[in-house]
Amino acid sequence: SPVNGRRVVFSLQLQTVTLIPGDGIGPEISVAVMKIFESAKVPIQWEERNVTAIQGPGGRWMIPPDCKESMDRTLIGLKGPLKTPIAAGHPSMNLLLRKTFDLYANVRPCVSIEGYKTPYTDVDLVTIRENTEGEYSGIEHIIVDGVVQSIKLITEDASRRIAEYAFEYARNNQRNSVTAVHKANIMRMSDGLFLRKCREVAENFKDVKFTEMYLDTVCLNMVQDPTQFDVLVMPNLYGDILSDLCAGLIGGLGVTPSGNIGANGVAIFESVHGTAPDIAGLDMANPTALLLSAVMMLRHMGMHDYGKKIETACFDTIRDKKVLTGDLGGKSKCSEFTEEICRRVRDMD
């Protein structure tokens, strides 16, 4: 059981992680990750759960109780892509997960992958997005015919919480600086509040450099020289935009890891690409995004050596260009790509 809110791991004990394979290519890339973890002898056992929303008493949509129970117990989840439900009234699954576990921070490390060519070679930054409020409050009104308002909410608590997470992350991951991204020149009160909280939290983290930059300036500079950026923290919408922009710099959603941090110690790591129904079940999928998310998960759990080993095997495979899935420019199957990584992992021992 957790001690002081943190899980104590003994080296001989297997830690349980909730695995949500998801839909489409989800199951096969999950299998790939499990195989690679097995090759690396990672002391983890997987507990598979389905997260498809069900209607509880009173018609309220919720995630299945056994999934919630598992996540609340293991505190760590790895999730593949989920298909968008077609049923009327069915909520967004990601939104349901976010609300169920109060996943307030969305974290995306974007690191250039040697061997996977993009116009940029040295990207190494992290976007940390406040994921509960801001422009995505969902509060909209028709004022009069033809005039609509949408409300952006910024609170002191959420701003402080995400700022604290960003500085803790920077410290724990040996990052040099945190940059608050905002438009406080235009949205003086809302972004102004966000910025103030970041400045206050920065005072408690003197070992981390703190800077501020307008969102438009960040975008202008990001595409000219992304190496100037390190950890970026921002409200919801800006995070939505910047995290995808940065994923594009390193090659897209197929190779980008992502983690969601919850308020009660829960952390869910996930690939953010789609379910790719056209290639599902055809052994063509690229498991890199889910694998790198699993590496992020290992680091979060303090298993840095295992994380490094698996990450290196993955990057070496891509750099070598001999065994690549179709989206990476190769002709190999998912299973072949996976086996190549497993081979490298085993050879490291």
Next chain:
Amino acid sequence: MNVTAIQGPGGRWMIPPDCKESMDRTLIGLKGPLKTPIAAGHPSMNLLLRKTFDLYANVRPCVSIEGYKTPYTDVDLVTIRENTEGEYSGIEHIIVDGVVQSIKLITEDASRRIAEYAFEYARNNQRNSVTAVHKANIMRMSDGLFLRKCREVAENFKDVKFTEMYLDTVCLNMVQDPTQFDVLVMPNLYGDILSDLCAGLIGGLGVTPSGNIGANGVAIFESVHGTAPDIAGLDMANPTALLLSAVMMLRHMGMHDYGKKIETACFDTIRDKKVLTGDLGGKSKCSEFTEEICRRVRDMD
């Protein structure tokens, strides 16, 4: 013309009457960078201009400049930003201690107006498609209204292809392959972000033209870089952004041949790399760069 704000009767800030009179008469303006005033209470000059002339559309054509190396070679798109409402309404409130709300306003009229401008622009400039950029999956009512207006206007421009794309998807795709984009139309904040993102793709604000279209026929073209006080008066500045904005202005006025001639001379000078200002990687003075373009222009006759 000087556009520095003055205080009129009652203390209301306004642009000088002679500037307003001139713009209302000529309907065409070309503007350089303005310094941010330090005086307390002094409004943003750009905001004042925008409100005075109802400059509702901010237009930025972003075209890769051969010879000015960036990670992208074939950018050729136009961002058209609704510049009067949206997230920049300036309406904010403290709800309770520690909770602030900021209001984004989207109106049918402003959305229809910017959509119409975008499609007219596409048609007049032989562009193939217009893409509405939005987040209507999240902001269903506000961006939903914007999107609906774009769709309605698209019906009257069947010769122009109309598509829709989420803002985050646009950014993801833009940095991987900007050639897939043509004319992009969007509300205020998204336009602020995307127009700067796209300027970055072609080399930054020093080489990016910009135009602001007003409701009563006024159009003001401007460079969007800063005043660069550190090099002011030293014959070191790069006039490209203002020059390309002036070329945009010529095209707006129907003087396409003159626009083409000047633009070609400018691009050829940059491609040749013999006479470049410091920011473009060269050692030439502003006057030398300028004279080189003049020479090429004269040689074209």
